[in-house]
Amino acid sequence: MVLRSCWKSRHKNRPAPCWIRPGLIALLWLCGFSCCSGAVGETKNVVQKDAEFDVTYNDTVTSENQTIYAFNHTLFSPFPSFGFQTEGVRVSVDVLSQGFESPILFVIRQKQAVLSFQVPLILRGLYQRKYPYKHVGRTLCQPPTRAASESQYFFVDVSTLSNQGTNYQLRVSRVESFTLQTDTKFSFTASPSQPQYFKYVFPDGIDTVIVKVNSEMNFPCSVMSIQDIQCPVYDLDNNVAFIGMYQTMTKKGAITVQRKDFPSNSFYVVIVVKTEDEACGGPLRFYPLRPDELIDAGNRSKVLDVMVSPAINSDIYVIGMLFCLGIFLSFYLLTLLVALFFCPSCPLSIDRSLDSVGRSRQESLSSVEEDDYDTLDDINSDKNIVRTKKFLCVSDLARKDKRILSKKYQIYFWNIATIAVFYALPVVQLVITYQTVVNVTGNQDICYYNFLCAHPLGALSAFNNILSNLGYVMLGLLFLLIVLKRDIVHNRALVRNNLNALECGIPKHFGLFYAMGTALMMEGLLSACYHVCPNYTNFQFDTSFMYMIAGLCMLKLYQKRHPDINASAYTAYACLAVVIFFSVLGVVFGKGNTVFWIVFSVIHILATLLLSTQLYYMGRWRLDSGILRRMVYVIYTDCIRQCSGPMYIDRMVLIVMGNIVNWSAYGLIERPNDFASYLLAIAICNLLLYFAFYIIMKLRSGERIQCLALVCILFTAVVWGFALYFFFQGLSTWQKTPAESREHNRDCILLSFFDDHDIWHFLSSIAMFGSFLVLLTMDDDLDTVQRDKIYVF
Structure with missing residues (x-):
């Protein structure tokens, strides 16, 4: 309206042209122009003063006057070739009046930059909440120059539209x-x-350097930003995320900066305190009654300290990679030495053959199917007669043709290989996208790294966390080679009609072992993918094959004494798929959702009951409309009428203990935030319970554990103990906000390259490999024992 009135007064009331826009009006107003007098008042009085540093100027400004403060700033550089040793300049302003209706505008004009702000400064928070600040301090941008010395002038223009005088x-x-x-x-x-x-x-x-910012105060929430040397510097809550790298922080913040990303060989470290604490996990302020209501922000000053330290050099990268590779290659060497010393005493390598026993293994397996014929004798055709005996031997549950079972268990390997391909490819694509987003946007809150020990390499932000997963892949491959060797030796013994191979020991089926080794390798690959950008949306990448490993190990334990009635690959993987499905649901909906936890607990209890019934009756039961009637009948005859004990005592002990573990209402009562880890803990507890039961029953049955298996058990137990210690160090957690997660960050502890979680990767991969070896070797003492003398439990 001012410019339009000016136009009319000077051009005989002709209409103002269309180029007079609100943006132009604001620009002219900011620069202190006054176009006319008369209709809009008298001409604005402009006063310019020569000002000095470190002097406080008390003055009053109205709409009729404008004050310009002129400063002379001389810069010197002892090293001109490297640019100025810049001395910063800071402008501090206080408004002494109480009104917020007409703020004072401060415009700072420099050689290559213009900075403007109003006081009181209105900053907006979540849901457009408005917070006024009467005290404002800003640091001026310093454009780079290569001169030995230079005098720079800058001007501070002070103006307002208020008719009343405002003190500042x-x-x-x-x-x-x-x-x-x-x-x-x-x-x-x-x-x-x-x-x-x-x-x-x-x-x-x-x-490469690491910029570390620390504070003794959790709140107020802050933002740490790394920006290139350019003007303007984005140093307010509403624009700090526009360029560069940035992350929220409470007590700790750390960003690794590389020289190659900054052509000027220098950068700004920007610290901004946010107007609200919600981004750092703090409480959210009340919602104002009116949209235009101003909220008192209170005292939000924060004391911080900053330090820039050199990061590791390329030699440390090489040492870290050689150390990681050497650790796991040593297991290949150790395995080779053990094979050279132990293989000559292996019973399967002794040529003890009977020409009348067994059949040739040259017949193709591809023409044999499990349902082609029944291998049971006519007198034992009813499976209920065999499987409901009070004391069972392995020979009772190893009656099916070996070729049929071998093909059945090989499906485990082929299925998991297929699953791995279709699961891994989208995961790799997704994490590459995550890393690209982090690199392009500079948002360090997307990924939950241990920023105090995150060493970048190329486009990867935390190469050390990825490298440490190499053990899973290398040891998984080594286990596959060990299994392959045993498989070849066993098949050669079958071809020679070796008596021990045909009728002694636990039936040798290697399909599940192949699946376990493949799952261990995939765990390494997917864990590496997860650590490209760890966060709550992709945590299931790291846990999916952990569920599979736990499930396959339990199936292998059960298969040892129950080869004929073990679950098929399709049923097993379908159940594991359901587990992973619930894991995803728990991550998305489980946090604080009572309905979800009730539904999950009910399903968990029902599934445990069904599995317990399957194990107790060896599969000889039916789930149909008469199940309730049969349950009542069993309870009446066995518990009420004659009060007899359970027929299968050992099985009942295992089932009761398992149900006590699974029926505990910890999840429903506590409702942990990390549902995926809670579900994994259930699987591991069940595996450990079953494994302990197997060892106890093995010793109770008069069997012994050979030296090699005993060494593997003791070694694995010790390694698992150390691994869990490092796992529970908790260097980061996606259950909290990124800023709260960084409070747990710690420096590297191994070779200045690996942190506690990397050591967990090392030790857990070794412990899993040792656990697999235990399953592979623990029944080697039975290789010369007839199967009708080996008990089922």
Whole structure:
């Protein structure tokens, strides 16, 4: 309206042209222009003053006057070839009046930049909440130059549209320690209206540094940003995320910065205090009664310190990779030595053959199907007669043709190989997208790294966390080679009609072992994919094959004494798919959702009951409309009428203990945030319970554990203990906000390259490999024992 009135007064009331837009009006107003007098009042009085640093100016401004403060700033550089050793300049403003209707506008004009802000400064939070600040402090951008010295003038223009005088204080001062020194800590104070930033120049010989910001105060929530040397510097809550790398923080913040990303060999470290704490997990303020209501922000000053330290050099990368590779290659060497010493004493290598026993193994397996014919004798054709005996031997549950069972269990391997391909390819594509988003946007809150020990390599932000998963792949491959060797030896013994191979020991079926080795390799691949960008949306990548490993190990334990009635691959993988499905649902909907936990607990209890019935009756029961009538009959005859004990005592002990573990209402009562880990803990507890039961029953049955298996058991138990210690160190957690997760970050503890979680990867891969060896070797003492003398439990 002012410009339109001016136009009419000077052009005889002709209509104002269309180029007079609100944006142009604001621009002209900011620059302090006054177009006319008369209809809009008298001409604005402009006063320019020569001002000095570190002097406080108390003055009053109205709509009729405008004050310009002129400052002369001389810069010197002892090293002109590296640019200025810049000295920062900071402008601090206080408004002394109480009104918010007509703020004062401050415009700072520099050689290559213009900075403007109003006081009171209105900052917006979540849901557009408005917070006014009467004290504002801003650091001026310093454009780079290569001259030995230069005098720079800058001007501070003060104006307002208020007709009443508004008192203010202005102070311009030089910033001490504006240029950060390597390995030198500097403390400062920041607030939402008084952000701080400092400059760092890469010294010669240092290509990567870690910028660490710390505070003793959890709140207020802050943002740490790394920006290139350019103007303007984005140092307010509403624009700090526009460029560079940034992350929210409470007590700790750390960003690794590489020289190659900054052509000027220098960067700004920007610290901004947010207007609200919700982004860091703090409480959310009340919602104002009116949309335009201003909320008192209170005291949101925060004391912080910043230090820039050199990161590791390329030699440490090489040492870390060689160490990782050497650790797991040593297991290949150790396995080779053990094979050379133990194989000559292996019973299967002794040529003890009977020409009249067995059939040739040259017949093709492809023409044999499980349903082609029944291998039971006519007198034992009813399976109920065999499987309901009070004491069973392995020979009772190993009556099907070996070729049929071998083909049945090989399906485990082929199915998991197929699952791995179709599961891994989208995962790899997704995590590459995650990493690309992090690199392009600079948002360090997307991924939950241990930022104090995250070493980048190429596009990867935490290469060390990926490298440490190599053990799963290498040891999984080694286990497959060991199983393959045993498989070949066993098949050769069958071809020679070896008596021990045909009628002694636990039936040798290697399909599940092949599946376990493949699952271990896939666990390494998917764990590496998860650690490309760990967060709550892709945590199931890291746990999916852990469920499979636990399930396959339980199936293998059960298969040892029940080869004829073990679950098929299709049933087993379908059940594991249901588990993974519930894992995803728990991550998405489980946090604090009572309905979900009730439904899950009911399904868990019912599934446990069905499995318990299947195990107790060896599969000789039917789930149909008469199940309730038969249950009542069994309870009446066995518990009420004659009060007899269970027929299968050992099985009943295992089932009761298993149900006690699974029926505990911990999940329903506590409702842990990490549902995927809770589900995995259930699977591991069941596996450990079954494994302990198997060992106890094996010793109780008069069997013994050979030296090699005993060494594997003891070694694995010790390694698992150390592995779990490092696992529970908790260097990060996606159950909290990124800022809260960074409170748990810690420095590297091994070779300045690996952290606690990397050591967990090392030890857990070794422990899983040892666990697989235990399953493979624990029944080697039975290789010369007839199967009708080996008990089923």
